[in-house]
Amino acid sequence: MRYKAxxxxxxxxxxxxxxxxxxxxxxxxxxxVDSFMNAAQMTSGAFYSHFSSKHDLFKALIEAELQKSLLDWQKNPHEDLAAWIDFELERYLAISHVQRADQGCILPALSSEVARSDDEIKQLYQSELIRGHALFVKHLGREDLAWAVMCQLVGAILMARTVADDRVKIMILNSSKWMIRQSLGLNNPNVSA
Amino acid sequence: MRYKAxxxxxxxxxxxxxxxxxxxxxxxxxxxVDSFMNAAQMTSGAFYSHFSSKHDLFKALIEAELQKSLLDWQKNPHEDLAAWIDFELERYLAISHVQRADQGCILPALSSEVARSDDEIKQLYQSELIRGHALFVKHLGREDLAWAVMCQLVGAILMARTVADDRVKIMILNSSKWMIRQSLGLNNPNVSA
DNA sequence: GTCTATACGCGGATAGAC
DNA sequence: GTCTATCCGCGTATAGAC
Incomplete structure (x- = not known):
């Protein structure tokens, strides 16, 4: 063959x-499709030798991105609950995550489009999401808490991205950090956010 | 004129x-634009006598929808914190809100598109969002808590819309309800969600 | 103010040469 | 496997009749 295995x-x-x-x-x-291929320094005609359709790319992309997010969560080196959550809050709820959607988690970026997709996509999304949920359960100890923290993280990044001022973005991020720590019983009662 | 004032x-x-x-x-x-106008039983040519461009419609639409959401929040008849938040959680975090995005709040539906819009849109979005925030502050008493609860509500609806099974949707909704009550100190310590 | 008709560019997908 | 060229439908926006 002309191309390497x-x-x-x-x-x-x-x-x-x-x-x-x-x-x-x-x-x-x-x-x-043109933009995708140009970014990869190819032309659109070559696209269909890798994916059968744009929709097919969407499926593959979702799977790859969700696994990337899962991997990021697994990189957290801490075992202790307080240390684990602090690490995650600083990493996920960073202002850089708000500003650089292209480098960030898929959840705040593409969930709306998934929400409008067909059932096949949602089924795929759900099964990967549940794997992420299991990881949160492992550290947080409760199933409901795990879901709620995930929602909080996603909602905070999404909301922070919709406002114009950096001050407000940061306020939103800090508020979410405070609330998550609060729900875990980790806040010092004498200190406000 | 041919048309009524x-x-x-x-x-x-x-x-x-x-x-x-x-x-x-x-x-x-x-x-x-065709779809918008057809839904209003008109043809696309008439669109531009109401809006100068599709982008102009987006601005007007965001303003109108955010004020609608604000109005919904203002309809909550309760004064007491526990009663107020219970009412809001049942209304906003309802499975019907997950299923009927067209009848629901703009925040979980269009925030991603706003996040990708120009600064003019974000400025508009922010100023209306801050009015909603003020309403939450009035009832919850804390600025950070108000932002965090809003993020939680938005994140929960968005996440619930991305999964396929109703069981998982409901789990997500209930988890968020639990966490919000938890952060407000309203949960019975002996009862799990 | 609303209609029909149309200009014009973009986007998904296919055909055929290399 | 990748390229160029192309088909064709959709979408924004405009022009002109009523």
Missing amino acids: GYKEQKRQELLNISGQLAKKNGFANTG | GYKEQKRQELLNISGQLAKKNGFANTG
Whole structure:
């Protein structure tokens, strides 16, 4: 064959990577196949030798991005609850996460588009989401707390991205940190956020 | 004039109403001017006698929808904190709110699109959001708590919309209710969610 | 103010050469 | 596997009749 073995798989991963960044930044539906391919320094005709359709890319992209987020959570080195959650709050609820959607978690960036997708997409999203949930349960100890903290993280990043002023963004982030610590019983009662 | 006085203003409100529903359901960018106008039983040519551009509609729509959400929050008849928050949790975190995005709050539906919009949109969004925040502060007593509860509400609806199974949706909603009550010190310590 | 018709660009997808 | 070229439908916006 004219191309090295494993070349196609490698190129596919590269495409998923770059497409994920673009989709998180500008939205998946708003980004054309041309843009995805140009970002990967190819032309749109070559797209269909990797994915059968744009919708097919969406599925693959969601799977890849959710696993990336899961991996990020697994990188947290702490075992102790307070240390674990502090690490996560500083990392996830950082102002840089608000500003750089392309480098951030898929959840605040593409959940609305998933919410409007067909059942196949939602099923896929759910099963990966549940794996993330299990990781949170492992550290937080409660199933409901795990879901609620995930919602809080996603909601905070999303809301912070909708406002214009950095001051307000930071206020939103700090408020969410405070609330999560509060619900875990980790706040000093004498200190306000 | 051939048309009654106030006719245009009335038609504009009708357009904003219907466009808001369609945008919340299918996304604003994904919905064509034709679709908006057809839903209002008009043709696309007439659109530009009400709005100078699609982007202009987006601004008007955001303003109208945010004020609608504010109005919904103001309808809460309770004064007591526990009663007020219970009412709000049952109303906002209802499964029907997850299922009927077109009839629901703009925040979980269109925040991602706002996040990707220009600064003018974000400034507008922020100023209306701050009015909503003030209302929450009035009842919850704390600025940070008010932001955090808003994030939690938005995040929970958004997440619930991304999963396929109703059981999981409900789990997410109940978890968020539990966490908000927890952060307000309203949960019975002996009862799990 | 609303209609029909249309200009014009973008986006998804396919065909065929290399 | 990737390229160029192209088909075709959709979407924003405008022009002109009523």
